[in-house]
Amino acid sequence: MNEFLAMGGYALYVWPAYSVALVVLAGVWATGERRRKRVEQQLAALENNGGADRP
Amino acid sequence: MHRFANPGRFQRLAARLLPWLKGLTALAFLIGLYLALWDSPPDYQQGATVRIMYVHVPSAWMALFAYLLLGLASASALIWRHPLADVAAEALSPVGAALTSVALATGALWGKPMWGTFWVWDARLTSFLLLFFLYLGHMALLGAFDDRQRGQRSAAVLALVGLVNLPVIKFSVDWWNTLHQPASITRLDGPSIDPSMLWPLFVMAAAFHLFLAVAVLERMRTLLLEARLRAQRQAGFDRLQMADQGAGRGR
Numbered sequence: 001m002n003e004f005l006a007m008g009g010y011a012l013y014v015w016p017a018y019s020v021a022l023v024v025l026a027g028v029w030a031t032g033e034r035r036r037k038r039v040e041q042q043l044a045a046l047e048n049n050g051g052a053d054r055p
Numbered sequence: 056m057h058r059f060a061n062p063g064r065f066q067r068l069a070a071r072l073l074p075w076l077k078g079l080t081a082l083a084f085l086i087g088l089y090l091a092l093w094d095s096p097p098d099y100q101q102g103a104t105v106r107i108m109y110v111h112v113p114s115a116w117m118a119l120f121a122y123l124l125l126g127l128a129s130a131s132a133l134i135w136r137h138p139l140a141d142v143a144a145e146a147l148s149p150v151g152a153a154l155t156s157v158a159l160a161t162g163a164l165w166g167k168p169m170w171g172t173f174w175v176w177d178a179r180l181t182s183f184l185l186l187f188f189l190y191l192g193h194m195a196l197l198g199a200f201d202d203r204q205r206g207q208r209s210a211a212v213l214a215l216v217g218l219v220n221l222p223v224i225k226f227s228v229d230w231w232n233t234l235h236q237p238a239s240i241t242r243l244d245g246p247s248i249d250p251s252m253l254w255p256l257f258v259m260a261a262a263f264h265l266f267l268a269v270a271v272l273e274r275m276r277t278l279l280l281e282a283r284l285r286a287q288r289q290a291g292f293d294r295l296q297m298a299d300q301g302a303g304r305g306r
Binding site: 016 | 106
């Protein structure tokens, strides 16, 4: 396990590389989800009020 | 192409496809990461840093592929006015920018131990940085105008002009004296990489392809919903305005 984490002495480079990739990809996914959910909520609110944003 | 031009049809198709694509993406990453980090050998020269290749190369490939798609979408919008083309373009650039940034960062982290430097202004790295700026420029142009269509049109023109950067990136390692190594996979003689490393690379490449598809399709869905929201709000305003005028309050 320690050998795995040490990555042959290159841990300082390998793990940050994978972390950056993971964080950015997860960020893309998360921001997409958040934006879509917001629109879905706003659309639902609009359609429930018979076309008005506020009652 | 024209069968999917109908936004409603696209939404229904996307809603059916996306759960499967998301599942496949997760699976591909699990297998790919297992192969990349555990089951594949270290390189006899590069040691464990070769494992960075399994995120650096797929992200770079996808950054380029996404730009190609952006160019196609832009051409489709400008020339044929395909209704989903602008939506696709707007969905593609942020995802493309993210993939480019991953390629740049992982490349720098690979370069430091192997080349002794995080960065060098050689042809490959510089043209790839330009790709990143093209994505950012595209995103900026889309939001730069009050009139959405003007933004979409200028962004599409930028995307098309930037297409010339793609062959430059691809052939930069042949045309110029670069620190970045020449092609070891997409060559006429076939890949020069050992199968024990080629398979993890291909699985990770598949995972990144799937990620691109999921991220872009989701964003397209959202953009279409936002368009519907705008249309409904506009219809609501119009109704209010007509009601006001009918009651004699407007002139």
